[in-house]
Amino acid sequence: MSVETSPVVLITGASSGIGQAAAHLFVERGWHVAATMRNPSDGTAQAEHQRVLVLPLDVTDPASVEAAIAATLEHFSRIDVVVNNAGYGLFGPFETATDEQIRRQFATNVDGIFTVTRAVLPAMRRQGSGMIINVASIGGLITLPFFSLYHATKFAVVGFTESLSFELAPRGIRAKVIAPSEVDTNFSGRSLVRTFVEGEHAYSDTLSKIMAAMNARRGNYSSAALVAETIFTAATDGTDRVMYVAGSDAEQAFTLLHSLSEAERLEMIRQLSGL
Ligand SMILES: NC(=O)c1ccc[n+]([C@@H]2O[C@H](COP(=O)([O-])OP(=O)(O)OC[C@H]3O[C@@H](n4cnc5c(N)ncnc54)[C@H](OP(=O)(O)O)[C@@H]3O)[C@@H](O)[C@H]2O)c1
Numbered sequence: 001m002s003v004e005t006s007p008v009v010l011i012t013g014a015s016s017g018i019g020q021a022a023a024h025l026f027v028e029r030g031w032h033v034a035a036t037m038r039n040p041s042d043g044t045a046q047a048e049h050q051r052v053l054v055l056p057l058d059v060t061d062p063a064s065v066e067a068a069i070a071a072t073l074e075h076f077s078r079i080d081v082v083v084n085n086a087g088y089g090l091f092g093p094f095e096t097a098t099d100e101q102i103r104r105q106f107a108t109n110v111d112g113i114f115t116v117t118r119a120v121l122p123a124m125r126r127q128g129s130g131m132i133i134n135v136a137s138i139g140g141l142i143t144l145p146f147f148s149l150y151h152a153t154k155f156a157v158v159g160f161t162e163s164l165s166f167e168l169a170p171r172g173i174r175a176k177v178i179a180p181s182e183v184d185t186n187f188s189g190r191s192l193v194r195t196f197v198e199g200e201h202a203y204s205d206t207l208s209k210i211m212a213a214m215n216a217r218r219g220n221y222s223s224a225a226l227v228a229e230t231i232f233t234a235a236t237d238g239t240d241r242v243m244y245v246a247g248s249d250a251e252q253a254f255t256l257l258h259s260l261s262e263a264e265r266l267e268m269i270r271q272l273s274g275l
Contacts, residue, residue: 006051008076009235010034010069012059012116013086015042017185018135021224022083022231027051029232034072034079059086059112060104062119069119078127081235082120084113085135089150089187092195093203101195102149109153113160121173130173133234134161138181138250142257142265145273146203146210149195158243165242176234179254181247184221188214206275213274222247 009026013019014035023035027049035046036057043054053075057068072079090097090105117132124130139147140154161177168175185191196207230246245254260268 006030006032007080008032008034008072008078009081009083010036010072010079010120011083011085012036012057012112014046014054015039017187017191018180018183018224018227018231019083019085020046021228022085023052025225025228025232026235032076034068034076036068057116059084059116060107062115065115065119069116069123073123079120079123079130080127081131081133082116083133083135083231083235084116086112087135087153088191088193089147090195091150091192092146093201093207094148094195095203096201097149097195101193105149105193106153106156109150110156110160113157117164121168124173125171128172131235132161132164132168132173132175133178133231134176135178135180135231136161138179138245138247138253140177140179141254142269144210144269145275146207162242165240169240174240175242177243178227178231178234179243179245179250180222180227180230181245181250181253182217182221183224183227183247185224188218209274213272220249222250 009031011019011023011033014023015037023033023046027033033052034055035043035052036055037043038058040054040056046052047054053072055068055071056064058064087109090101113134134157136157137154139151140158143151158177161175165175226248227246230244234244245251257265
């Protein structure tokens with residue numbers, strides 16, 4: 001396929017997990033991929049593929065966002081889809097979160113999406129087509145204890161995307177949101193930032209129950225490849241659907257969620273959390 005005929009996707013946070021799996025899948029399906037990441041040396045293997053352009057992009061650094069989008073347009077002439085995937089989780093008691101932790105969580109998971117989206121929209125409007133796919137979370141629809149700030153960012157992404165979808169549709173641009181359930185990536189390892197120091201806060205009794213429940217669920221996580229398939233479906237199904245849940249149990253969880261009363265939903269969360 002030539003540069004002119006293959007669609008082009010730009011993915012943020014393509015160094016690992018869902019972003020890396022999505023980059024892999026899109027290139028496998030014949031797309032051109034701008035695989036962006038904070039440290040391009042993490043993408044050395046991806047850069048060997050002739051349809052992949054690895055670029056530095058930190059979503060909290062607007063200059064790097066502008067530069068990566070300009071470089072993608074220069075190289076591939078267009079951007080059909082942006083996958084706003086970069087993000088991480090802040091975990092622990094809200095009370096012990098620092099101002100800097102809160103600022104960084106929103107700067108990455110929310111403002112980062114705003115920055116990338118605003119930077120790419122002029123090109124998509126000129127093209128008369130395009131798509132913004134934002135990776136939120138099932139945690140943008142339902143909560144677990146001790147993830148209050150992470151949920152605040154993901155609920156924001158869900159609301160932002162749905163509203164944006166109406167605004168962009170007349171310009172030929174779609175906005176979609178992916179809500180993965182728990183996925184086997186670096187998210188629960190190096191991408192989980194704690195607001196607490198073990199034993200030095202007032203929430204140890206409940207927090208230890210939540211951590212035990214989280215560890216017990218770990219074997220049931222979905223693969224990043226499965227979420228990448230959902231992202232690819234969103235990019236290519238030609239529909240105006242906005243919300244895509246992703247993961248082996250996500251559809252059932254989503255259906256169940258909407259069938260419960262508030263009391264039932266809160267009880268389900270308590271049970272899931274071991275409270
Ligand atoms: N795993 C789950 O259970 C799960 C569930 C629902 C939603 N999600 C969402 O899925 C997305 C991807 O997470 P993942 O599970 O694939 O975890 P991951 O393997 O830890 O990947 C996170 C990615 O985000 C990148 N990133 C973090 N801060 C960034 C910044 N300021 N600028 C650019 N890139 C940045 C990381 O880059 P570095 O390599 O440079 O750190 C990494 O590539 C996140 O938005 C997450 O909230 C994950």
